[in-house]
Amino acid sequence: MITELVELSTTRNNPHIDPSMAMWEWQIPVYLFLGGMVAGMMIISGYFLFSGRHKESNCACFSIPTISIVLLSLGMFALFLDLAHKFYVWRLYTTFQFKSPMSWGAWILILVYPALIANILIRPAAWMLKIYPKLSEWAGKINQHPFLIKNIGILNMILGLMLGAYTGVLLSSMGSRPLWNTSLLWVLFLVSGLSAAAAFVHLFAKNKTESELLAKADNGFLIVELFIFVMMFLGFLSSPKPHMEAAKLLLSGAYAPVFWVFVIGLGIVIPLIIQLLAVNHKIRHTAIAPIMVIVGGLILRFVIVSAGQYSHWFNAHFH
Amino acid sequence: MSRYGMVIDTRKCVGCQDCVIACKTENNVPIGYNRDWIVTETHGKFPDIQLEIRTERCNHCSETPCVSCCPTGASHIHDVGGIVLITHEKCIGCKACVEACPYDARYIHPDGYADKCTFCIHRVEKGQKPACVEVCPTYCMHFGDLDDPNSEVSKLLQSRKWHVNLPDAGTQPNIFYLV
8 A cells, every 4th residue: 555655855965964964974973982981081080089099009090181181182183173164263262152062062171181181290100200300399299288189080070071971962952963862862972981981991900909990880881871772762762753763763774783783782782791701700801892892982973973963854844 | 123034935936946046146155055945845645646845945043053052153143134144254164053953954165164045134134135035936935024014924924824844843943835
């Protein structure tokens, strides 16, 4: 039986917009991933400082901020590459637009750097002291005040939270793209960022206790992430048709293979099983699970950005 | 206060694309880009078919996600007629507004800034009609102040049935299609 059909044809053919939106390319997901992972690392490092772990000589909180600055700068460079009107980038910093998540993000990024630098100054690396010996004096002064260190930890946690959350809000504030338009997106990106960060720090942490703690924490983050996905899809599948169709893009549509295989399977479930066995001392810790988590987090951003742009409202009058 | 809008009679529009060409000529729209375009919608089950031809462009909505997402204030609401405009020298080309528009009415100009229909405000402020309205051979397009109850557009909306595009997207568009 032939059902009633709606056929839409348009004469518009704007680049990167028709037949479906593809304005944001690799730069945005790369930035969202790096921003999210750095946010997670700030929260981890901030927590270590807050809980007094900096007294341990090999605490990861001394190497995290330097790596974070490098990764965040790479992410911001990707963002810069995406700008079409590059010479006007300074315009971001001559105003603050209260309603614009991107404006919030631009200013949060400006605040993130001093927080990371403050974290570095607690115990600068040997190569930094070689370049600028005076740093050890500053470090000495900071270390005289445990209260100050605690506050640097709190500052890093708060700014990490803001950075991680904003990467999600940036997309979820767009009512025009149904797949992004869920208030759970910032929680998903924050937890995914924390999970990638825990995996990343676990890889290079020299302190055994921390390494073990982060593997356990990562398992927690991965489980929470699975729950967020379930809740997100429940929300979409009980929403109007455009949102339902958007969820189906991931569940059974064009993006389903990459979503199920790379994001859920190889990015969450398999590494979760491996890491659960490892923390229960059934198998040894290897780099495999953390690397899968990190790559899974990156692919998640690619899938959400791409499928989100593809998801749309139906510009049909009769239906 | 004035609120500029358009009322387009889908019973008269034949999809000739005169409005599209007029816009490109008037506004120097680069080749391969469109500020306005024609949508043809066919619905039904053969032989019981309905057809609607629409000329579409930025809806100059009353609720403007494209303005609120802009991090620099380049995308803004103009003092006259509440229309949505872009200050090119403030635009960083971040594309957020392009993504935020449910109508996909914006594009990135080859020179780097976001661009779209301006309701030909440069003509309107001189007392002329937008180029697309001016050239329409079937007189299906009407432009005017929706806040003025005596304007041609307000009277048409009172006397005829109409719809807007994507009412569920919640942007309160100011282009109305007579059916």
